[in-house]
Amino acid sequence: MLAAKRILLIIGGGIAAYKALDLIRRFRERGAAVVPVLTRAAEEFVTPLSAGALAGTKAYRHLFDLTDEAEMGHIELSRSADLVVVAPATADLMAKMATGLADDLASTLLLATDKRVLVAPAMNVRMWLHPATQRNIAKLHADGILFAGPNEGDMACGEYGPGRMAEPLEIVAAAQAALGLGPLRGRHVIVTSGPTHEPIDPVRYIANRSSGAQGTALATALRDLGARVTFVTGPASVPPPSGVHVVPVETARQMEEAVREALPADAAVMAAAVADWRVENASASKMKKDGSGKAPALAFAENPDILASLSKDKENRPKLVVGFAAETDDVLTHATAKRVRKGCDWIVANDVRPATGIMGGTENAVTLVTATGAEDWPRLPKDEVARRLAAKIAEALA
Numbered sequence: 579m580l581a582a583k584r585i586l587l588i589i590g591g592g593i594a595a596y597k598a599l600d601l602i603r604r605f606r607e608r609g610a611a612v613v614p615v616l617t618r619a620a621e622e623f624v625t626p627l628s629a630g631a632l633a634g635t636k637a638y639r640h641l642f643d644l645t646d647e648a649e650m651g652h653i654e655l656s657r658s659a660d661l662v663v664v665a666p667a668t669a670d671l672m673a674k675m676a677t678g679l680a681d682d683l684a685s686t687l688l689l690a691t692d693k694r695v696l697v698a699p700a701m702n703v704r705m706w707l708h709p710a711t712q713r714n715i716a717k718l719h720a721d722g723i724l725f726a727g728p729n730e731g732d733m734a735c736g737e738y739g740p741g742r743m744a745e746p747l748e749i750v751a752a753a754q755a756a757l758g759l760g761p762l763r764g765r766h767v768i769v770t771s772g773p774t775h776e777p778i779d780p781v782r783y784i785a786n787r788s789s790g791a792q793g794t795a796l797a798t799a800l801r802d803l804g805a806r807v808t809f810v811t812g813p814a815s816v817p818p819p820s821g822v823h824v825v826p827v828e829t830a831r832q833m834e835e836a837v838r839e840a841l842p843a844d845a846a847v848m849a850a851a852v853a854d855w856r857v858e859n860a861s862a863s864k865m866k867k868d869g870s871g872k873a874p875a876l877a878f879a880e881n882p883d884i885l886a887s888l889s890k891d892k893e894n895r896p897k898l899v900v901g902f903a904a905e906t907d908d909v910l911t912h913a914t915a916k917r918v919r920k921g922c923d924w925i926v927a928n929d930v931r932p933a934t935g936i937m938g939g940t941e942n943a944v945t946l947v948t949a950t951g952a953e954d955w956p957r958l959p960k961d962e963v964a965r966r967l968a969a970k971i972a973e974a975l976a
C-alpha cells in the first residue's frame with residue numbers, strides 16, 4: 579500500500595521511541611523505504627544500530643557529521659522523502675518546529691523540508707496540556723503540520739490522560755492518508771456528530787447526553803482511509819479530529835443547512851444525536867421568574883429530520899447514507915423499521931440503556947442493519963467500531 583514511498587522518520591527522545599522501531603517494520607511491510615534520523619535524546623532510548631538495522635539503511639544522527647554530508651546533504655535528505663514522520667514528537671521537538679529552530683539534524687531537516695510533515699506526539703499528560711505546548715500545537719496546525727494522536731490512556735510515567743503516542747498502525751494509516759493513498763481517496767464523506775442544543779432563551783437550552791465520541795472516531799477513521807471529510811458537529815464534549823473540515827453548529831436546523839451546503843458527497847454518516855424538537859417560542863431575552871409562581875410554558879416544534887430528507891433527496895442523495903439508532907428497547911425491531919422509514923441504506927443500532935454505559939462511554943456494541951439483514955458486532959472500543967464501519971464504507975463505495 580505504500581510501495582515505493584520514501585519516509586523520513588525522525589525519532590525524538592521519549593520512552594515511546596521504542597514504538598518507532600516497530601513503526602519502521604510496519605512501514606517496510608507495506609513497501610515503504612524508511613530513512614531514520616535520531617535526535618541526540620532519542621539515542622538514550624533506542625540505538626541508531628537498531629533503527630538502521632530495521633530500516634535496512636543508515637540511521638542519521640548529527641548535523642555536522644561530515645561523512646553524512648558527503649553522502650547526502652541535509653537539504654537533499656529532507657527533500658528526497660515523500661513524507662516526513664516525527665515519532666515520537668516530544669514537547670521539545672514540537673516547540674522547536676513551532677519556533678523554527680534548527681540546532682540539530684532533526685530540527686534542520688524539519689525546517690528545510692518541502693514535504694508534508696506528520697507528527698505523532700508523545701509526552702506526559704501535564705506537558706501535553708501545558709499552555710505552552712498547546713500554543714505550539716495550534717501554530718503547527720496553522721502551519722499545515724498533520725497529527726496522528728496522541729491517544730488517551732495509561733502512561734509510562736504512571737499518570738493517565740492524553741499524551742500516549744498513537745499506535746504504529748494508526749501512524750501508518752495517517753501516513754497513507756497524508757500521501758493520499760487510502761481506499762477512500764478522492765471520496766467526500768459527510769459525518770454529523772454530537773448533540774444539538776435547542777435554545778429556550780439566550781442562556782438556556784435543551785440538549786442530550788451525546789458526547790460526540792462515536793462520530794469523532796468515525797470521522798477520524800474515514801480520514802485515515804483517505805476520505806475528504808466534512809465534519810458537521812454539534813457542541814460535543816470531545817475535540818474534533820485534525821485533518822477534517824470542521825463545521826461547528828448548535829441547532830438541528832443549522833446542522834441541516836451545513837449538511838446541505840456540504841453536498842455533493844459520496845457518503846453521509848449521520849451519527850449526531852439530533853434533537854427531535856426545538857422550542858418554538860424561544861425567548862429573545864433571558865426569561866425571568868415573575869414572582870407569581872407560574873412556570874413558563876414551552877411550546878415545541880418538530881425539527882427537520884436530516885437523515886430522512888437526505889435519504890429521500892432525488893438530486894443530491896449520496897450513494898451511501900448511514901444512520902444511527904440509539905434505542906433503549908427492542909433494538910433490532912426499531913432499527914429495522916427505522917431504516918425503511920428514513921430511507922437510508924444502513925442503520926448502526928445500539929442499546930443506550932444507562933446500564934450499558936455506552937452513551938458517553940468509550941465502548942460500543944452495535945448491530946449493523948442493511949437491506950440484506952443484520953450483523954451483531956461484539957462490544958468494542960468506539961475507535962474500533964469506527965474503523966470497521968469505515969472499512970465497510972470503503973468496500974461499499976469501491
Ligand code: C5P
Nearest residue numbers: 848849850852881882883884885901902
Ligand atoms: O429518529 P432517530 O433520532 O432515532 O434517528 C436517529 C438517526 O437519524 C441518526 O442517524 C440521527 O443522526 C438522524 N437524525 C437526523 N435528524 C433528526 C433526527 C435524527 O438526521 N432530526
